[in-house]
Amino acid sequence: MSSKTVDKALQVLDMFTLEHPKWGLRELSRALDMSHTIVHRMLTTLEERGYVYRSVDTQKYELGIKFLELSNIVEQHFQISEIIHPIMHKIASETGESVVMTLLDNEEGVFSKIVESSRLVRFAGSVGRRSPLYIGASHKVILCHLPKDIQRRIVHEGAVQHPGLIPSETDMLEKLEDIERKRWAYSSGETISDVAAVSIPLFDYGNMVLGSLSIAGPSYRLTEEVAEHILPDLIRHRGELDSVLSKVCFPTRRNYLLESLH
Structure with a gap:
C-alpha cells in the first residue's frame, strides 16, 4: 500500500x-473533495477490517468496534487510569x-479523562473533545x-480563524506569558459555553509539557x-501526578512541537 493511499485512508478516518x-x-466525498470511487474503496476496506461499519437503517458510516479494541490496548499498556483516577476523584470530592x-x-x-462532579449541574464535556490551544x-x-x-504561529492562525476570540495577538501573547509565570490559568465560557475552569500544566518524564x-x-x-x-486543591496533588507522569511515555503527537526545546 502506498503512502498516499495510507494518507487518504487516514484522512477519511479523521x-x-x-x-x-x-x-x-x-x-x-464532498467534504474531503475526493473522488466518490476512491472514498467508497477506502470505506469498503475499512469496513472489512472493522474500523468502520455502515448502518443498515441510515446507510451512513460510523467508527467500528476495532477502535474500541485498540483503545483498550493503549489503556492496558499505560495501566495509568487506575493510578490517575483516584487522584482526580479525590480532587473532585x-x-x-x-x-x-x-x-x-x-x-x-x-479531553482524555473526566471525573464528573456529583452535583446535579456540572461540567458537560466529553472524552475525545478537541479544541485549539x-x-x-x-x-x-x-x-x-x-x-x-510556535506560540506566535498558533496565536496568529487563531487570530485569522477566530478574530472574535483573539482581537489582539500582542495581548494574547502577553496573557500567555502571565499564565506561564503564574503556572495556572482561568477562563469562563471559552471552550464550552457557560463553563469555567482553572487549570495547571502537567509535564512528562522529560519535563516537557504533556497536558493540563x-x-x-x-x-x-x-x-x-x-x-x-480551590486552586490549592489542584496544586496539592501535583506531586502525586508528577510521580506517575514522570514514568510514562504518552503516544501523543508532540515531538515536532517540542524538539526545539532540547
Whole structure:
C-alpha cells in the first residue's frame, strides 16, 4: 500500500469526530473533495477490517468496534487510569466540581479523562473533545509552555480563524506569558459555553509539557474568585501526578512541537 493511499485512508478516518460521528458516502466525498470511487474503496476496506461499519437503517458510516479494541490496548499498556483516577476523584470530592485531564496532541488539546462532579449541574464535556490551544484555560496553560515561535504561529492562525476570540495577538501573547509565570490559568465560557475552569500544566518524564489538569464547572458557580480559592486543591496533588507522569511515555503527537526545546 502506498503512502498516499495510507494518507487518504487516514484522512477519511479523521473526519469522524464527536461533532460529526456519522457520514454518508457522497457527503463524505464532498467534504474531503475526493473522488466518490476512491472514498467508497477506502470505506469498503475499512469496513472489512472493522474500523468502520455502515448502518443498515441510515446507510451512513460510523467508527467500528476495532477502535474500541485498540483503545483498550493503549489503556492496558499505560495501566495509568487506575493510578490517575483516584487522584482526580479525590480532587473532585474536595472541590465538588468535575476534574478534567487534557493532553496535548499535535496543535490541539484533547479531553482524555473526566471525573464528573456529583452535583446535579456540572461540567458537560466529553472524552475525545478537541479544541485549539488558544481557547480556554486547559489549553492556554499548555500553549504557554510551547516554544515561543510556535506560540506566535498558533496565536496568529487563531487570530485569522477566530478574530472574535483573539482581537489582539500582542495581548494574547502577553496573557500567555502571565499564565506561564503564574503556572495556572482561568477562563469562563471559552471552550464550552457557560463553563469555567482553572487549570495547571502537567509535564512528562522529560519535563516537557504533556497536558493540563483542570477543575471545571458552571461559570455562575466557578467564578475566578472561587477558582483561586480551590486552586490549592489542584496544586496539592501535583506531586502525586508528577510521580506517575514522570514514568510514562504518552503516544501523543508532540515531538515536532517540542524538539526545539532540547
